[in-house]
Amino acid sequence: MHTNRRFLLASLALILSIPLAAPAAEPVAVTASFSILGDLVSVVGGPRVTVTTLVGPDQDAHSFEPRPTDAKTLLSTQLLVTNGLGFEPWADKLAKAAGYKGDKVVATTGLKGLTPAPAPGADKHKGHSGHSHGTVDPHAWQDPQNVMVYVRNIAAGLTRVDPAGATIYQTNADAYIKELQALDTWAQAQFAxxxxxxxxxxxxxxxxxxxxxxxxxxxxxxxxxxxxxxxxxxxxxxxxxxxxxxxxxxxxxxxxxxxxxxxxxxxxxxxxxxxxxxxxxxxxxxxxxxxxxxxxxxxxxxxxxxxxxx
Ligand SMILES: [Zn+2]
Missing domain, CATH: 3.40.50.1980 (Nitrogenase molybdenum iron protein domain)
Incomplete structure (x- = not known):
C-alpha cells in the first residue's frame, strides 16, 4: 500500500509536470519574402514569432530564384508575408509548387494612392513616358505612411494564425506606427x-x-x-x-x-x-x-x- 501510494504520487507528479516542463507556447513561424518585410514582422510579432526571410540583406528580390530549401522553409511556417503588386512574382509560384497550405498576408492590401510604374529612363515631366506599361510601382514601402498599412495587415495576419496574441500584435503595431509618424515628420524637416x-x-x-x-x-x-x-x-x-x-x-x-x-x-x-x-x-x-x-x-x-x- 505504502509503495503503491508512493508510485501513484510519483505518477501524478509526472503527469502534472508535463505541461510545466514543456516549453512556453511555440513561436509562430513566419516566412517573409524579403528583408524589409522580415523586419516589420519581427517588430509586430516580437518574441511570439520567428521570421525567416527568403531574400536576405543586400539581395535583389526582383531577380531572386527560389531554391529547394526555400520550399522546405515555407512548408514549416504558418504565415507567408509578401509585398504584392508584382514585386515578387516568384513567391506565389513557390507557394504553389511547394504545396503550401498556410495563411498568407499581402502587405500592400488596401493601400490607396498606388502609382503606375514609369517607363525605364523616361523623363516623367516631359510627357515622355506616355507609353507607361500600365503596371503599378511595387516599391510602396518607400513612403512611411504606406508602411502603416503594411504593419496593420501584418498584425491582422498574425492574429489570424495566433488569436491569443491579438492584443500584443495590436500594441506592437500601434507603437511602431507612432515611430513611422515620427520618421515621416523628421523626413519632411530634412527636405524642407x-x-x-x-x-x-x-x-x-x-x-x-x-x-x-x-x-x-x-x-x-x-x-x-x-x-x-x-x-x-x-x-x-x-x-x-x-x-x-x-x-x-x-x-x-x-x-x-x-x-x-x-x-x-x-x-x-x-x-x-x-x-x-x-x-x-x-x-x-x-x-x-x-x-x-x-x-x-x-x-x-x-x-x-x-x-x-x-
Ligand atoms: Zn526594385
Whole structure:
C-alpha cells in the first residue's frame, strides 16, 4: 500500500509536470519574402514569432530564384508575408509548387494612392513616358505612411494564425506606427530647405517613386522599376544629357544593384556617385540600414545632402 501510494504520487507528479516542463507556447513561424518585410514582422510579432526571410540583406528580390530549401522553409511556417503588386512574382509560384497550405498576408492590401510604374529612363515631366506599361510601382514601402498599412495587415495576419496574441500584435503595431509618424515628420524637416529646382535625384533603378511623391522629389533612373530590364544605350544617353543640362549632382546607387551602370553614368556625365541607398533590401547587421527605420533615416539624410549640391 505504502509503495503503491508512493508510485501513484510519483505518477501524478509526472503527469502534472508535463505541461510545466514543456516549453512556453511555440513561436509562430513566419516566412517573409524579403528583408524589409522580415523586419516589420519581427517588430509586430516580437518574441511570439520567428521570421525567416527568403531574400536576405543586400539581395535583389526582383531577380531572386527560389531554391529547394526555400520550399522546405515555407512548408514549416504558418504565415507567408509578401509585398504584392508584382514585386515578387516568384513567391506565389513557390507557394504553389511547394504545396503550401498556410495563411498568407499581402502587405500592400488596401493601400490607396498606388502609382503606375514609369517607363525605364523616361523623363516623367516631359510627357515622355506616355507609353507607361500600365503596371503599378511595387516599391510602396518607400513612403512611411504606406508602411502603416503594411504593419496593420501584418498584425491582422498574425492574429489570424495566433488569436491569443491579438492584443500584443495590436500594441506592437500601434507603437511602431507612432515611430513611422515620427520618421515621416523628421523626413519632411530634412527636405524642407530645398528649392523645387534642387529636388532631383538619379538612382540606378526606379525604386523611390513613393518617396518622391511623398516629399516632392523627382527621381530619374536609367533602369526603370524592375532590375531585370536593361536600359537601352539611347535611354542612358538621354539621362546623361539631362544630368548635364539640369546640373544634377545627387547621383546614387542602391545596395542591391549592379554598380557598373552607375559607374558608367557617373563617368560619362562627369558626376560623383554618392553613398549607397537602401531601396529593396536592408543592409546586413552593423551597417547603416539594418532595420526599416535605420534604412529610411540613412536614405533621407543622404538624399538631402546630395540634393543640396544640385
Ligand atoms: Zn526594385
Amino acid at each position: 530647405g530645398l528649392t523645387p529646382a534642387q529636388r532631383k535625384v538619379i538612382t540606378s533603378h526606379d525604386a523611390f517613386g513613393y518617396l518622391g511623391a511623398r516629399y516632392q522629389i523627382q527621381f530619374l533612373a536609367p533602369q526603370g522599376v524592375n532590375t531585370d530590364v536593361e536600359p537601352s544605350a539611347k535611354q542612358v544617353a538621354q539621362l546623361i544629357r539631362q544630368i548635364q543640362r539640369e546640373k544634377i549632382r545627387a547621383v546614387f546607387v542602391e545596395n542591391m544593384s549592379d554598380p557598373r551602370l552607375m559607374a558608367q553614368l557617373s563617368r560619362d556625365a562627369g558626376v560623383t556617385v554618392g553613398a549607397a541607398l537602401y531601396s529593396d533590401a536592408l543592409s546586413r547587421a552593423g551597417q547603416p540600414g539594418a532595420t526599416y527605420l535605420q534604412m529610411m533615416r540613412h536614405n533621407v539624410s543622404q538624399l538631402a545632402a546630395g540634393m543640396k549640391l544640385n
